[in-house]
Amino acid sequence: MQDVSLSPEGNPLGFGRMLRKEDARFVRGQGHYVDDVNLPGMLHSAILRSPYAHARIVSIDTSAAEAHPKVKAVVTGAMLEDLKLAWMPTLSGDVVAVLATDKVRFQGQEVAYVIAEDEYSARDALELIEVEYEPLPVVADAKHALDPDAPVIRDDLEGRVDNKIYDWEAGDADACDAVFASAEVVVAQDMIYPRVHPAPMETCGSVAYLDKVTGKLTIWTTTQAPHAHRTIYALVAGLPEQKIQVISPDIGGGFGNKVGIYPGYVLSIVGSIVTGKPVKWMEDRSENLMSTSFARDYHMHGEIAATREGKILGLRVHVLADHGAFNGVAQPTKFPAGFFHIFTGSYDYPAAHCKVTAVYTNKALGGVAYACSFRITEAVYLVERMVTCLADELKIDPAELRMKNLLRPEQFPYLSPTGWEYDSGDYPRALQEAMRIAGYDELRAEQAARRAAAQEPGADPAAPLMGIGLSFFTEGVGAGPRKHMDILGLGMADGCELRVHPTGKAQLRLSVQTQGQGHETTFAQIVSHVIGLPPEDIEVVHGDTDNTPFGLGTYGSRSTPVSGAAAAVAAQRVKDKARVIAAAALECAVEDLEWEHGRWYVKGDPSQGKTIAQIAMAAHGSLELPEGVEGHLDASVVYNPPNLTYPFGAYICVVDVDPQTGSVKVRRFIAVDDCGPRINPMIVEGQVHGGLADGLGMALMEVIAFDSDGNNLGGSFMDYLLPTSMECPSWELGQTVTPSPHHPIGVKGVGESATVGSPPAVVNAVLDALQIRHADMPFTPAMTWRALQGRPMRP
Ligand code: MCN
Ligand code: CUM
Numbered sequence: 068m069q070d071v072s073l074s075p076e077g078n079p080l081g082f083g084r085m086l087r088k089e090d091a092r093f094v095r096g097q098g099h100y101v102d103d104v105n106l107p108g109m110l111h112s113a114i115l116r117s118p119y120a121h122a123r124i125v126s127i128d129t130s131a132a133e134a135h136p137k138v139k140a141v142v143t144g145a146m147l148e149d150l151k152l153a154w155m156p157t158l159s160g161d162v163v164a165v166l167a168t169d170k171v172r173f174q175g176q177e178v179a180y181v182i183a184e185d186e187y188s189a190r191d192a193l194e195l196i197e198v199e200y201e202p203l204p205v206v207a208d209a210k211h212a213l214d215p216d217a218p219v220i221r222d223d224l225e226g227r228v229d230n231k232i233y234d235w236e237a238g239d240a241d242a243c244d245a246v247f248a249s250a251e252v253v254v255a256q257d258m259i260y261p262r263v264h265p266a267p268m269e270t271c272g273s274v275a276y277l278d279k280v281t282g283k284l285t286i287w288t289t290t291q292a293p294h295a296h297r298t299i300y301a302l303v304a305g306l307p308e309q310k311i312q313v314i315s316p317d318i319g320g321g322f323g324n325k326v327g328i329y330p331g332y333v334l335s336i337v338g339s340i341v342t343g344k345p346v347k348w349m350e351d352r353s354e355n356l357m358s359t360s361f362a363r364d365y366h367m368h369g370e371i372a373a374t375r376e377g378k379i380l381g382l383r384v385h386v387l388a389d390h391g392a393f394n395g396v397a398q399p400t401k402f403p404a405g406f407f408h409i410f411t412g413s414y415d416y417p418a419a420h421c422k423v424t425a426v427y428t429n430k431a432l433g434g435v436a437y438a439c440s441f442r443i444t445e446a447v448y449l450v451e452r453m454v455t456c457l458a459d460e461l462k463i464d465p466a467e468l469r470m471k472n473l474l475r476p477e478q479f480p481y482l483s484p485t486g487w488e489y490d491s492g493d494y495p496r497a498l499q500e501a502m503r504i505a506g507y508d509e510l511r512a513e514q515a516a517r518r519a520a521a522q523e524p525g526a527d528p529a530a531p532l533m534g535i536g537l538s539f540f541t542e543g544v545g546a547g548p549r550k551h552m553d554i555l556g557l558g559m560a561d562g563c564e565l566r567v568h569p570t571g572k573a574q575l576r577l578s579v580q581t582q583g584q585g586h587e588t589t590f591a592q593i594v595s596h597v598i599g600l601p602p603e604d605i606e607v608v609h610g611d612t613d614n615t616p617f618g619l620g621t622y623g624s625r626s627t628p629v630s631g632a633a634a635a636v637a638a639q640r641v642k643d644k645a646r647v648i649a650a651a652a653l654e655c656a657v658e659d660l661e662w663e664h665g666r667w668y669v670k671g672d673p674s675q676g677k678t679i680a681q682i683a684m685a686a687h688g689s690l691e692l693p694e695g696v697e698g699h700l701d702a703s704v705v706y707n708p709p710n711l712t713y714p715f716g717a718y719i720c721v722v723d724v725d726p727q728t729g730s731v732k733v734r735r736f737i738a739v740d741d742c743g744p745r746i747n748p749m750i751v752e753g754q755v756h757g758g759l760a761d762g763l764g765m766a767l768m769e770v771i772a773f774d775s776d777g778n779n780l781g782g783s784f785m786d787y788l789l790p791t792s793m794e795c796p797s798w799e800l801g802q803t804v805t806p807s808p809h810h811p812i813g814v815k816g817v818g819e820s821a822t823v824g825s826p827p828a829v830v831n832a833v834l835d836a837l838q839i840r841h842a843d844m845p846f847t848p849a850m851t852w853r854a855l856q857g858r859p860m861r862p
Contacts, residue, residue: 074601081596117171120777137188144168157395172392175357209389212426237408238420250372269319272349292620321582323436360435364389381418395432399552405442412450438822451827531723534836544816545628562616563633571680578618597638599665624816633706640702712815729852742817758821766829
């Protein structure tokens with residue numbers, strides 16, 4: 068499939084490396100983002116946020132703000148209550164306050180909303196609003212959320228007496244206990260996957276306009292799921308769905324941050340209803356970091372059982388999940404803990420059990436997003452840390468231990484002990500390839516030599532400590548099928564429409580929406596792959612609910628597995644229809660035609676043929692079409708995937724730790740990914756590069772911490788560090804190609820793979836350098852130094 072011919076423009080026909088079509092506008096500064104939307108008469112707005120993590124609202128006085136000469140309106144929770152809009156549903160069946168009415172429940176929560184002639188006046192007026200708060204005790208640490216004397220955060224919910232959201236379990240507890248009871252070796256470990264933030268370059272925002280004459284609501288908004296948002300607006304606000312148009316223009320990164328609906332979006336709609344004008348709301352960086360969806364925040368206790376020879380027998384885990392003040396986790400309804408129960412990972416053993424207890428705390432909505440693959444990030448971290456701890460316990464090389472336990476190719480399709488059916492894989496080959504690129508044996512030899520040298524008298528105390536870390540991951544991406552997977556009752560299937568115009572140029576209408584993943588290029592390549600039109604002749608239309616078919620959106624790396632399949636099937640239908648039309652035009656039987664890329668021709672006489680472009684003209688022209696064949700050359704599809712796709716990969720990280728400062732330098736990082744055939748290898752590599760940087764950031768520097776009063780300590784880029792090219796090594800990538808047997812063109816998703824797979828590799832490398840069993844991320848210099856001194860990592 069990598070063997071590509073070139074279009075007249077020089078781009079590959081079908082799969083292959085080509086520059087991204089969308090970059091023609093991005094590199095010229097011609098991207099069009101929500102904040103670039105400016106409508107005649109448009110007003111601006113700003114949100115007043117709570118300084119407290121938990122407080123009762125005694126009173127709100129908006130009179131001074133309303134008197135500001137440029138202020139048009141001030142909205143409070145009490146006003147929204149009258150409109151029945153004070154609360155809205157979250158993606159997990161909970162409710163969240165649009166504007167606080169009774170209490171504020173996290174620092175940064177929305178309290179009041181100002182609409183003004185310009186953004187500066189709106190922000191100035193926020194300072195004129197007087198809110199009297201009565202501070203309440205705060206639950207900042209999930210470990211204390213269930214203490215008997217903990218304040219009940221969600222006293223708005225009928226009958227609530229504590230902060231528990233749910234207990235959920237998967238796997239067979241009894242069978243697992245039996246295996247553990249008789250196992251030769253059991254290793255237990257507590258670990259935290261800290262709260263982190265997706266921090267996309269573009270913050271969240273919206274421009275809403277309710278045209279009172281036509282009754283049409285148009286909302287330009289930063290969303291990864293425009294169709295789902297439209298339906299939710301219709302359900303929540305009682306607006307007629309055919310009168311709602313959601314447009315997500317260019318999006319400057321999503322990473323899961325833009326899956327849900329934020330109060331600000333709803334408020335911009337309220338603002339337009341109140342003023343009759345278009346209203347823009349754009350949050351700033353601190354607002355984004357403090358109030359929008361957070362990721363992770365899992366406190367995990369893992370136990371792994373094995374024989375003394377290193378055959379893994381079972382894994383059990385208990386998780387305490389910090390969901391913040393409102394349960395807004397984005398995941399299919401039937402999976403309250405996401406896909407966490409895929410934690411058995413890439414290994415062959417029968418016994419597994421997990422229990423997840425989710426609690427409310429006085430923090431912003433957590434556990435939502437950030438290349439999470441619906442909690443597979445946490446699952447992979449858990450299992451890859453546990454396997455490494457086991458290797459440490461057994462004094463077996465971690466690569467050897469993994470090789471001994473990896474699923475073997477003949478076991479696929481593989482049914483995991485917690486119910487997942489892995490579609491395809493050749494795991495040992497991927498690990499071997501990573502070890503080959505890394506030169507694993509030489510690296511271990513170098514490490515041994517360095518450690519020996521450090522023992523010599525007069526050894527340099529500043530000599531770096533070398534560490535080598537491995538991880539192997541399996542993801543399940545591409546949700547549905549819809550009978551198992553829905554969000555708020557909307558099944559995870561995707562529509563797609565392909566139209567080939569008379570002149571042989573095509574438009575592909577997608578329900579998913581790129582935020583930087585390059586869909587305008589790769590989806591054109593999918594269609595090109597099937598019908599042979601050059602990708603530059605195929606325009607991808609997306610991000611506008613009026614002009615695209617319904618579908619659930621881009622997250623969980625589902626675009627290519629689901630919408631990509633829809634595009635391939637639509638293209639196949641066009642190709643089939645083109646054959647019938649070509650047969651009519653060539654006056655032969657359909658069976659007499661053979662396909663070569665982009666053209667149907669008569670068997671045995673290749674000079675007699677019709678290209679797709681010629682067939683498109685015929686389909687729209689005066690040619691007499693056969694019985695039952697309608698004119699035009701188009702197709703529309705709703706694709707309901709039969710299963711997830713299961714990409715996998717083997718990662719190796721080499722670090723050097725400065726023993727005197729605790730600073731960690733990632734010397735090398737080898738990533739072998741298998742996402743099936745690569746539609747555009749350059750884009751896949753870009754996705755992997757980005758994900759590796761994400762993972763390095765989480766392992767070494769990113770954490771949103773809170774003090775005991777619930778103050779967010781990571782509310783700016785001064786405090787919340789993101790990795791830059793300075794911290795990243797030159798990534799060394801490899802690949803294996805194992806097609807998905809159920810995807811029409813064999814591809815698996817890849818958009819989150821590296822973010823999922825890389826943190827355990829970096830952490831395992833740092834701990835290998837320090838030669839200690841476990842310490843928690845992030846390995847900032849201070850944390851690493853403490854760990855080196857044998858001191859606790861957390862104050
Ligand atoms: N691709 C390919 N060959 C494959 C698999 C994928 O060429 N075998 C291409 C796809 O066609 C697409 C890209 O790689 O252009 C990513 O595809 P996919 O894995 O289907 O993921 P999605 O398009 O659904 O993107 C979502 C995923 C998620 S969930 C997060 S989070 C994340 C990620 O993408 N957010 C991103 N990568 C991101 N990259 C950018 N630049 N910005 C974000 O917000
Ligand atoms: Cu889970 S972050 Mo992505 O799925 O948009």
